[in-house]
Amino acid sequence: MSSETKKYNKWIVILSIAIPLVVAILFGVKIDAQLPIFLPPIYASINAFTAILLVLAVWAIKNKKIKLHEKLMKTAIVCSILFLVMYVAYHMTSESTKFGGEGIIKTVYFVILISHIVLSIAVIPFVLITFVRAITKNIELHKKIARFTFPLWLYVTVTGVIVYIMISPYY
Template sequence: MNLEAKKYNKWIVILSIAIPVVVAVLFGVKIDIKLPVFLPPIYASINALTALLLIVAFWAIKNKKIKLHEKLMKTAIVFSVLFLVLYVAYHMTSESTKYGGEGTIKTVYFIVLISHILLSIAVIPFVLITFVRAITNNIELHKKIARITFPLWLYVAIIGVVVYLMISPYY
């Protein structure tokens, strides 16, 4: 690991712990305001766009379009942050929606939801490490971890949309 990348390690650890903790704490905070828009379809769309950005970025790098790949990945990070902000804002201002399905579909929903939540936490350090390796020009190590980060992040983005579609009839 080069010296430039090392200086980011502390921030990767701090953010990888702080983001899930802050989100969990904010879930317990309720603000009595009515948002001007219904956020779930908006943040589900952001998840879908993130997935699309990841796929196009993968195509770009496979076709040696490095600058396009870089722009797409930075945009995907911004979209993921925007998703998280809107997701937390919704849950701070609205009651959680209960899933209304029964039987096997309810079990499937909770398996999908739990995998989405756990992997959305697990992917944070992967995204941060992958990004740092790119910006510090540690390309071989960047490629190595990107092979893990890409499918995890893509799964989280796609399954976020699936979770929304499954619960949307119960809003």
């Protein structure tokens, strides 16, 4: 393992632990401020756009459009970061919305929500490792982990949109 890979691996571990911890801590911080815009439909749209980017990136690489694939993936990462910043900002400045559905729909909502939350934490190291393997030109290992990262990341983005759609009547 090269020293460059070891350096990246340290950052992957640090970020994979720090991001969920910081988000959890910031959820406990309440700022008495009103944001000038209502963020949930914006960050849900960013999630939807990220899902589209991921699908397009897979199409691009299957069609040997490597530069397009790289641009789409980097844009997807930026969108995910932008989503996370907006999501945390919203929850620091607003009370959490309770889901108002009853019966089976409530169970469906919570199954989707909980799987979304758990997998949104789990996907962090996958995305980081996949990205590092690409930028260090370790393409064979990149391909191997990308087979897991893509469906996981796609699931997280799509379920984020579903959760928003399901809770939006209760805002």
